[in-house]
Amino acid sequence: MSLILCATRGGEASYRTQQAAIALAKEHGDEIVFLYIIDLSFLNKTAAPIVVNIENELDQMGRFFLLMAKERASEQGVEVRTITRNGIVQEEIINAVIEEGATLVVLGRPAGEQSAFQTSSLQAFADEIKRVTEAETILV
Amino acid sequence: MDGIAVLISAGIFILVFLAISFHLLHETAATLLGAVAVLLVTYIGGHYNPDLRLLTFDDAMMVVDWNVIFLIMGMMIFMSILDETNVFKWLAFRLYSVAKGNAWIIALSLILLTGITSAFLNDVTAILMLVPLSIQMASAIGLNPMVIVIPEVLASNIGGAATLIGDPPSTIVGSHIGISFSDYLVNMAPVAIICMIALLVVHWFQYRKDYGDATRKVSKTLTDQLASDAKIGDYVSLRKALVVALFTFVGFFVADIFDQMPVGVVALSGAAFLTVWVKPDMHRMIREVNWTTLLFFIGLFIVVGGMEATGAIEWLASQVILLAGDSLHRAAVLITWVAGIASGIVANIPFTIAALPVADYLTANIPGGTESRIIYWALILGADFGGNATYLGSAPNIVAVGLLAQAGFRLSFSRFVRDGVPVTVLTLIIATIYLLIRY
Numbered sequence: 367m368s369l370i371l372c373a374t375r376g377g378e379a380s381y382r383t384q385q386a387a388i389a390l391a392k393e394h395g396d397e398i399v400f401l402y403i404i405d406l407s408f409l410n411k412t413a414a415p416i417v418v419n420i421e422n423e424l425d426q427m428g429r430f431f432l433l434m435a436k437e438r439a440s441e442q443g444v445e446v447r448t449i450t451r452n453g454i455v456q457e458e459i460i461n462a463v464i465e466e467g468a469t470l471v472v473l474g475r476p477a478g479e480q481s482a483f484q485t486s487s488l489q490a491f492a493d494e495i496k497r498v499t500e501a502e503t504i505l506v
Numbered sequence: 507m508d509g510i511a512v513l514i515s516a517g518i519f520i521l522v523f524l525a526i527s528f529h530l531l532h533e534t535a536a537t538l539l540g541a542v543a544v545l546l547v548t549y550i551g552g553h554y555n556p557d558l559r560l561l562t563f564d565d566a567m568m569v570v571d572w573n574v575i576f577l578i579m580g581m582m583i584f585m586s587i588l589d590e591t592n593v594f595k596w597l598a599f600r601l602y603s604v605a606k607g608n609a610w611i612i613a614l615s616l617i618l619l620t621g622i623t624s625a626f627l628n629d630v631t632a633i634l635m636l637v638p639l640s641i642q643m644a645s646a647i648g649l650n651p652m653v654i655v656i657p658e659v660l661a662s663n664i665g666g667a668a669t670l671i672g673d674p675p676s677t678i679v680g681s682h683i684g685i686s687f688s689d690y691l692v693n694m695a696p697v698a699i700i701c702m703i704a705l706l707v708v709h710w711f712q713y714r715k716d717y718g719d720a721t722r723k724v725s726k727t728l729t730d731q732l733a734s735d736a737k738i739g740d741y742v743s744l745r746k747a748l749v750v751a752l753f754t755f756v757g758f759f760v761a762d763i764f765d766q767m768p769v770g771v772v773a774l775s776g777a778a779f780l781t782v783w784v785k786p787d788m789h790r791m792i793r794e795v796n797w798t799t800l801l802f803f804i805g806l807f808i809v810v811g812g813m814e815a816t817g818a819i820e821w822l823a824s825q826v827i828l829l830a831g832d833s834l835h836r837a838a839v840l841i842t843w844v845a846g847i848a849s850g851i852v853a854n855i856p857f858t859i860a861a862l863p864v865a866d867y868l869t870a871n872i873p874g875g876t877e878s879r880i881i882y883w884a885l886i887l888g889a890d891f892g893g894n895a896t897y898l899g900s901a902p903n904i905v906a907v908g909l910l911a912q913a914g915f916r917l918s919f920s921r922f923v924r925d926g927v928p929v930t931v932l933t934l935i936i937a938t939i940y941l942l943i944r945y
Contacts, residue, residue, distance in 0.1 A: 375914025376645045408908025411529050412901045418589045418634035424912055426735040427638040431913070433731055434645065 368396045371468035371501075373459050375402065376431045383474035384435045386506040388444050390472070398446040399466050400435045402428035403458045425450055456491055463499045471495055471503040511816040514551075515560050518543045519813050519860065522806075527852035527898060534798040537805030537856075541566070544812035561812040569811030570804050573681040573770040578803065580773025581671060582795050585631050587780055588751070591744035592737060594623060594635045599736035602643055609647055609720035613654045614706065616640045620658040621665030621702050624902075626755070629666040629673050633659065633902045633909070641913045642732060648722030651915055656925045657709045659906045660894045664705060664933060667890035668698035670758070670769055673900070675849075675858040675889035679882050680769075682862055686762035687769055693883060697940040701891065701933040708929055743784050750780045803855075810859045819860070823867030834872050838884040838941050841865065845888025846934045850895025850926075858889045880945040887937040895930040897922045 372387035374380045384400065391398045404424045432448035439446045449466075451458040463471060475488060492503035522540035525531040531539070544560050551558030561569070588594075601615035616636060623632035637655055644651040666672030670680040670690040680690050738744055754776030761767040781791060813819050830837035841861070848857050865885050869875035893900030896919065897907050903922070910917045 375912070376641065376651070377914040380914050405912065408911065409905070410532060411908070412533060412630075412904050418585070418631060420634055423634065423638040424909075427642055427913060430642045430728070430731055430735070431645070433728060437725060437727060 368394065368469040369467055370396050370398045370470045370472060371401055371459075371463055371466060372398060372435075372472040373401045373403065373455075373462075374431065374435055374474075376427075376434070379474050380431070380435075381438070383472060383506045384438060386504070387472040388439050388442055388446075390470070390504070391439075391444050391446075392442065396470070398439065398444065399462075399468065400432050400439075400446055400448045401459065401462050402432050402448070402450045403455050404428060404450060404452045405455050405458075406452075407454065421452065425452075456494070459491075460495060460498050463495060463501050468499075468501050471501050473503060473505055475505050510555075510557055511560055512818040512821065514547055514558065515544065515812040515816040516818045518547075519809050519818075519856075522809050523852060523856050523860075526856055532798075533853075534802040534805065537802050537809060539805075541805040541808035544808055548812075561808065561815045565815065566808045566811060569814070570807040571678070571681055573768040574677055575800055575803055576768075576770035577671065577677060577681065577773045579795060579800060580770065580775075580777040581628060582799070583777035583791060584747075584751070584754070584773065584780060585627055586791065586795075587743065587784055587786060588627070588747050589631075589635060590739055590786075591747055592739040593744055593747075594619070594632075595639050595736040596738050598636055598639050598643075599732055602732070607647060607724065609649050610710070610714075610717040612643055612647065613649075613657070613709075613717065616643070616654055617657045617661045617706065617709070618702075621661035624662040624665040625668040625672045625698070628671065629662040629900070629902045630905055632662050632665075633905050637906055637909045638913075639732075639736065641909065641915075644720075645913070646722070646724045646728050646732070647720050649716060649720035651910065651913060652917060652921070653713050653716050655906055655910055656917075656922065657705060659902050660705055660926065660929050661702060662902045663890055663894050663900055664698055664701045667701075667886060668695040671773070673890045673893075674855045675893075676886050678855070678858050679862065679865075679886045679889075683879060683882050684766065684768075685879075686766070687758035688762070693879075693944075694886065697887065697937055700940070701936050704932050704936060705929055708932060712925065746783050747780060750776050750783065753779075806856055806859050810856075810863075813860070814863045819863040820867060823864040826864055827868060827871060830868065830872065832872060834874050834878065834880055834945075835942055837868050837872055837875075838880045838945070839938055841868070841881055841884040842888040842934060842938055842941065845885050846892030846895075846930065849889045849892030850899050850930060852898065854889045854893045854900050858885065861885055861889075878945040880941055883945070884937075884941055887941070888934070891930060891933040891937060894926045894933070895923065896926060 370387050370391055374384055387398050428450045436446055436448055451462060488505060495501055495503050518540050522536050525536035526533045547558055548560045548562060598619055602612055605611035620632050620636050640654050641651040644654045667676055670676055670687050757772040758769055761769060761772050830840055865881045869881045875881055897903040907917045
């Protein structure tokens with residue numbers, strides 16, 4: 367049994383990616399890990415006072431989205447694990463692939479306003495994952 | 507006024523302004539670099555050519571508005587203790603529960619809560635506290651989170667205009683003219699309330715179909731998760747924080763009686779009492795005071811101070827007075843709209859600090875200006891409401907864009923403009939009518 371790592375956030379575009387990972391897991395009997403990454407680098411754009419524990423807020427938001435993904439998988443008879451990580455998205459996906467021992471990564475293609483990646487950089491990132499971890503990447 | 511000094515001081519300001527507005531450098535790095543440039547030109551350039559003495563170190567310390575710095579510092583300590591109690595999320599979840607899944611009532615509650623929180627804490631803090639939860643609630647009920655988050659951002663900028671401590675332009679201008687908390691509230695809260703109502707009406711017409719379509723039933727597991735994240739963290743600290751908050755807000759209202767005590771002193775006193783009473787980890791507390799924010803303001807005051815000392819701003823103000831003539835109302839309308847349009851394109855904090863000496867000049871030189879203070883009100887309303895036009899305008903907008911991206915929603919410039927510009931134009935029209943009728 368192999369392990370599929372699916373990097374996800376919220377929104378309709380993420381549901382499509384999650385659904386692809388769930389379908390693959392059902393087909394091959396693989397295990398799925400849904401991953402949410404907290405990236406606070408956007409706060410570097412402003413000098414506004416950041417006194418709120420924003421890492422905690424985003425961790426809660428991430429866990430909520432993962433719970434939604436878990437419910438969606440469970441409705442289709444697939445049990446999944448979920449993890450959250452903190453850092454730069456690309457770096458943390460690669461770190462998670464290595465630590466979890468994933469053999470397949472599922473990523474969402476840019477869909478209008480709702481993607482963390484640009485189309486041009488996504489294939490290059492998939493190649494980088496393959497080079498560093500030997501895991502294959504499917505772009506949904 | 508010497509030509510070369512004017513050019514250099516204005517050049518430094520423009521470079522800092524562009525670096526901040528287009529995110530070429532971190533805002534604090536840009537203003538610190540600008541402040542250092544002003545001082546180095548003064549001391550090294552001035553050594554060879556006395557005309558290059560822009561602003562001495564002693565003068566630089568004088569141009570920093572320490573009331574603004576201490577007010578922001580005090581409120582930061584206050585907010586970080588209040589944030590740990592989780593009270594605002596608790597309140598948001600209560601409102602969500604009462605709405606029983608009605609998307610419009612949930613949105614209405616969150617937008618109003620954001621506006622009110624912005625008025626009494628700070629606009630960015632309100633966004634950071636409430637937007638992640640709003641995104642979760644919207645996702646749970648099947649509503650695109652942008653439908654709630656964009657009006658929350660607009661509400662934070664409008665609500666922040668209601669009090670002296672809400673939006674940075676309000677704090678900067680209010681502190682500069684030495685107005686009391688209650689005087690500010692009496693003058694600005696009515697127009698902020700009218701504009702908040704206008705925002706809700708416009709928003710309803712824009713998104714009523716989305717609210718009608720959002721009928722997804724939220725599972726018990728998801729509801730339990732929301733409830734668990736919105737629990738009050740520490741009841742003892744909450745009670746203490748609320749008691750001190752009450753006294754601090756009373757202090758804001760009565761400070762004027764005591765030899766016009768600056769609001770910065772009141773905020774710092776509240777924060778000091780709270781740290782003594784709640785006994786937080788002081789090392790952590792000091793770490794949580796956002797020094798980048800304070801250094802940003804100090805640097806910006808020095809850069810603008812350099813421009814003021816060389817006479818560059820006086821020249822600019824004299825050009826504005828040529829356009830306005832002797833009419834106070836014409837000058838107020840001009841300032842409202844110039845500040846409004848400029849704040850949509852570039853960051854509203856540096857704009858406000860640079861425009862303040864212009865407002866001083868107009869107030870002093872147009873008959874009736876000193877008594878009515880209309881030029882200052884125009885600057886506040888223009889800068890606060892204008893910041894809603896694009897996501898470049900003010901800090902809450904930038905933070906909300908980042909939070910939405912974390913949830914997987916890329917809020918494009920054009921999408922923000924589509925919602926922001928109509929509300930900005932409408933609120934600026936309301937502000938103009940209010941100023942002309944009231945003053």
